C-alpha cells in the first residue's frame with residue numbers, strides 16, 4: 603500500500619531532462635513539494651511551471667553539482683525555501699563512453715565529476731537535513747534514491763569510466779544504507795537499462811554503440827524509471843526497497 607508524499611520536500615538532481623524530469627513530475631503528483639536542480643535554468647523554469655499548472659508545488663535551482671559549493675548551495679536554498687528535506691533523488695549524470703585510446707581524459711573527468719563527486723557533494727550536504735527531518739516527517743522515514751545503472755553491476759568494453767562511477771554509486775549506496783537505516787534514512791539504488799533520454803545525445807556514436815551491443819530494442823521511457831522511484835519512496839516506513847534493476851524486456 604503506497605502512501606502520499608504530502609507535507610514532504612523532494613530535491614531532484616538532473617531535473618532538466620530524462621529520468622530526473624519524469625521523477626520530479628511523478629513525485630509532485632504524489633504530493634511532494636519538489637526542488638528541481640540542474641544547470642539549464644530555462645528547462646527548469648519550464649518544468650516548474652508545468653508542475654504548478656498541474657496543481658503541484660515546485661521551485662527550481664540552477665546549479666552545477668560538480669562544484670561542492672554549488673551542491674551545498676542548492677541544499678541551503680531548499681531549506682530556505684521549504685524548511686525541510688525528506689527525499690533526495692540523485693539522477694544527474696553523464697555517459698561519455700568510447701574507445702579508451704581515443705577518449706579525451708576530459709570526458710573521463712566529467713563522468714567522475716558529476717556521476718560520483720556531484721552525487722557525493724549533494725548527499726553530504728543533504729544528510730544532516732534528512733536526519734533532522736525524520737523527527738517531524740509525516741511518514742516517519744526519509745529517502746535517498748541514487749540512479750546508478752545496469753552499468754553499475756556489469757562492466758563492458760569501452761564503458762570503463764562510466765562503469766567505474768556507477769559501480770561506485772551502487773557500492774556507496776549500500777554502505778550508506780547500512781550506516782543510516784537505523785536512523786530511518788532509507789538509501790536505495792535504481793539501475794536502469796536503456797532508457798530513451800538525452801543521455802545518448804551527449805556524444806556521437808553512443809546510440810550506435812549501444813545498438814551494436816544489444817540490437818534494435820524497445821527502449822524504456824523515463825516515466826518507467828520514475829515509477830520505480832515513486833514505488834520506493836511511497837512505501838510505508840517498514841518497507842525498504844534497497845535496489846531495483848529495470849531493463850527493457852528486449853535487453854538481453
Ligand SMILES: NC(=O)c1ccc[n+]([C@@H]2O[C@H](COP(=O)([O-])OP(=O)(O)OC[C@H]3O[C@@H](n4cnc5c(N)ncnc54)[C@H](OP(=O)(O)O)[C@@H]3O)[C@@H](O)[C@H]2O)c1
Nearest residue numbers: 616618619620621640641642667694695751797799800801
Ligand atoms: N538513459 C539511460 O539509458 C540510463 C541508463 C542507466 C542509468 N542512467 C542514469 O540516469 C541518470 C539520468 O540520466 P538520463 O538518462 O535522464 O539522461 P539526461 O536526460 O541526459 O539527464 C541527465 C541530467 O543530468 C544533469 N546534469 C548533468 N551534468 C550536471 C551537472 N554538472 N550539474 C547538474 N546537473 C547535471 C542534466 O542537466 P543539465 O545539463 O541541465 O545540467 C540532466 O538533467 C544518469 O545518472 C544516468 O547515468 C540512464
